[in-house]
Amino acid sequence: MTVVSDPRPRSAKRPSRLFKNWMAKIASLPMILTALVVFLGGTAWTVTYSFTGSRMLPRAKWVGLDQYERLWDTDRWIISIKNLAIYGSCSMILTLVLGFSLAACLDRKIRFESAFRTIFLYPFALSFVVTGLAWQWILNPDFGLQSVVRSWGWESFAFNPLNDPNTVIFGLLIAGLWQGTGLIMCIMLAGLRGIDEDIWKAARVDGIGTVKTYVVVIIPMMRPVFITALVMIASGIIKLYDLVVAQTGGGPGLASEVPAKYVIEYMFRAQNLGQGFAASTMMLCSVVIILIPWAYLEFGGRKRG
Amino acid sequence: MADSSPSAAALEPRGRKPKKTFSRANIFLYGTLIMVSMYYLLPLYVMVVTSLKGMPEIRMGNIFGPPMEITFEPWVKAWSEACTGINCDGLSRGFGNSVRILIPSVLMSIVIASVNGYALANWKFKGSEVFFTILIIGAFIPYQTMLYPIVIMLREIGLMGSIWGLVLVHTVFGMPILTLLFRNYFASVPEELFKAARVDGAGFWQIYFQIMIPMALPIFVVAIILQVTGIWNDFLFGVIYTKPATYPMTVQLNNIVNSVQGIKEYNVNMAATLLTGLVPLIIYFASGKLFVRGIAAGAVKG
Numbered sequence: 001m002t003v004v005s006d007p008r009p010r011s012a013k014r015p016s017r018l019f020k021n022w023m024a025k026i027a028s029l030p031m032i033l034t035a036l037v038v039f040l041g042g043t044a045w046t047v048t049y050s051f052t053g054s055r056m057l058p059r060a061k062w063v064g065l066d067q068y069e070r071l072w073d074t075d076r077w078i079i080s081i082k083n084l085a086i087y088g089s090c091s092m093i094l095t096l097v098l099g100f101s102l103a104a105c106l107d108r109k110i111r112f113e114s115a116f117r118t119i120f121l122y123p124f125a126l127s128f129v130v131t132g133l134a135w136q137w138i139l140n141p142d143f144g145l146q147s148v149v150r151s152w153g154w155e156s157f158a159f160n161p162l163n164d165p166n167t168v169i170f171g172l173l174i175a176g177l178w179q180g181t182g183l184i185m186c187i188m189l190a191g192l193r194g195i196d197e198d199i200w201k202a203a204r205v206d207g208i209g210t211v212k213t214y215v216v217v218i219i220p221m222m223r224p225v226f227i228t229a230l231v232m233i234a235s236g237i238i239k240l241y242d243l244v245v246a247q248t249g250g251g252p253g254l255a256s257e258v259p260a261k262y263v264i265e266y267m268f269r270a271q272n273l274g275q276g277f278a279a280s281t282m283m284l285c286s287v288v289i290i291l292i293p294w295a296y297l298e299f300g301g302r303k304r305g
Numbered sequence: 306m307a308d309s310s311p312s313a314a315a316l317e318p319r320g321r322k323p324k325k326t327f328s329r330a331n332i333f334l335y336g337t338l339i340m341v342s343m344y345y346l347l348p349l350y351v352m353v354v355t356s357l358k359g360m361p362e363i364r365m366g367n368i369f370g371p372p373m374e375i376t377f378e379p380w381v382k383a384w385s386e387a388c389t390g391i392n393c394d395g396l397s398r399g400f401g402n403s404v405r406i407l408i409p410s411v412l413m414s415i416v417i418a419s420v421n422g423y424a425l426a427n428w429k430f431k432g433s434e435v436f437f438t439i440l441i442i443g444a445f446i447p448y449q450t451m452l453y454p455i456v457i458m459l460r461e462i463g464l465m466g467s468i469w470g471l472v473l474v475h476t477v478f479g480m481p482i483l484t485l486l487f488r489n490y491f492a493s494v495p496e497e498l499f500k501a502a503r504v505d506g507a508g509f510w511q512i513y514f515q516i517m518i519p520m521a522l523p524i525f526v527v528a529i530i531l532q533v534t535g536i537w538n539d540f541l542f543g544v545i546y547t548k549p550a551t552y553p554m555t556v557q558l559n560n561i562v563n564s565v566q567g568i569k570e571y572n573v574n575m576a577a578t579l580l581t582g583l584v585p586l587i588i589y590f591a592s593g594k595l596f597v598r599g600i601a602a603g604a605v606k607g
Contacts, residue, residue, distance in 0.1 A: 242541060
């Protein structure tokens with residue numbers, strides 16, 4: 001066992017090294033195929049065909065940037081982008097703030113911590129469809145929250161986000177936050193638990209208050225956790241689709257349309273593949289824009305540290 | 306709740322002095338937590354309560370009020386009679402489809418990803434890290450960019466619209482995160498163990514089956530939890546790669562609740578919603594800490 005570091009002399013009897021590597025290569029074949037054919041190939045295919053005039057079936061008839069010009073001339077796409085921007089920025093800020101605050105509360109050595117954690121996290125186990133339908137019912141103007149508050153005597157109370165084009169996005173936000181903050185809270189809590197107890201002692205010795213310690217000391221220390229959380233929230237926001245389909249169906253009118261829904265409608269309902277490809281390529285671009293700074297922060301930071 | 310014992314508190318003097326349970330800060334803390342808990346618990350409560358009421362009671366009353374007369378009829382109706390289009394056999398069909406999708410998808414994705422992770426951690430070959438990097442980047446690409454090429458691929462191999470086509474899709478899209486999970490786990494196994502096994506003449510599969518799998522059982526459980534909830538909750542792939550006869554439960558649920566025909570039966574809708582959420586909820590409450598570990602594993606990408 002002491003000469004483990006050099007097993008080569010004995011390897012003559014066993015199958016050659018090349019053969020062993022072949023085994024690993026064959027075993028990795030599903031991964032290689034997925035990475036190259038589906039992920040890389042599929043993405044390249046979609047981007048390529050976004051420059052064609054494909055309608056019902058993909059056809060290699062090049063039209064240059066026509067699809068993109070048409071895309072940015074379509075009201076529905078502009079509305080989708082605006083909606084995603086509003087939903088995304090609100091969701092990003094509120095999820096981080098709520099997630100961190102809840103994690104900080106749970107980290108204060110409280111009783112029933114695991115009970116609270118279970119309560120905050122259970123919606124994450126549920127699908128967006130279930131989330132959307134549950135909140136659709138609670139926000140139902142005739143039977144839900146609004147009617148209950150009115151029946152308590154506040155006759156003029158109005159809270160009907162799902163039927164108001166101006167506020168429907170906030171109706172989605174309530175449901176989205178309900179589903180997603182638990183996850184971020186969990187990640188933040190794990191980050192807080194990783195902070196050295198001595199930091200707290202030092203802060204106490206220096207007479208820094210609890211809140212100030214969090215803001216000035218702890219949050220900067222948790223930068224990697226925040227970045228991870230940010231990337232997770234962002235990639236979730238771009239995928240936003242099921243929740244909208246279930247909760248509002250994109251309505252009222254087009255008021256709660258989102259890009260992912262636009263892509264699917266154009267590809268599979270409107271028989272306008274080229275538009276769908278162009279829109280999905282735009283989605284890809286936005287992800288790349290998010291990923292590059294993240295990769296820079298993540299790997300650039302590691303080099304420095 | 307192990308940390309409520311006085312000795313544990315005395316050992317770890319963090320933050321405020323222990324034992325001052327009724328300080329103002331504590332009241333504020335618990336007050337906030339309880340308020341927030343209500344926001345989280347409200348939908349579940351409303352769903353349960355609504356699903357146990359009759360329609361007349363829903364029309365008259367308060368959605369937060371407990372049912373005056375408990376009825377299980379909405380549950381029965383949601384399970385076996387609710388209509389989607391012309392089919393009126395309830396959610397049971399979607400449930401059956403989901404189970405038939407779930408079991409092979411979970412098995413296949415975990416088997417493939419664990420072998421991948423093992424190869425990546427212990428049998429690195431030229432280019433293996435490149436493929437892995439592409440795989441991880443692929444997890445961030447919006448699914449929309451890959452939807453249509455996959456339609457073409459599935460059509461070519463004749464699986465479009467079938468349950469097996471969807472199984473394949475779930476295997477492919479589960480691969481990045483699961484491979485990462487297994488790779489990180491196997492990489493943490495002491496290298497001496499692996500080397501010793503090789504010295505003893507064990508090959509690729511022998512080491513995998515006799516050393517790695519028995520050691521990795523907890524991570525397999527984490528992977529199962531991750532996949533069961535993920536696949537059960539999927540809507541996008543289900544709606545695109547299957548046809549009405551093979552729709553998974555989430556898609557059928559959405560069709561039942563959001564169908565425009567007929568009178569809206571909110572109690573049936575809520576029973577159907579709860580039925581669909583039941584499987585992941587059971588997994589969640591039964592698995593406890595492991596579920597958290599699963600999502601935490603999902604969090605540490607890269």
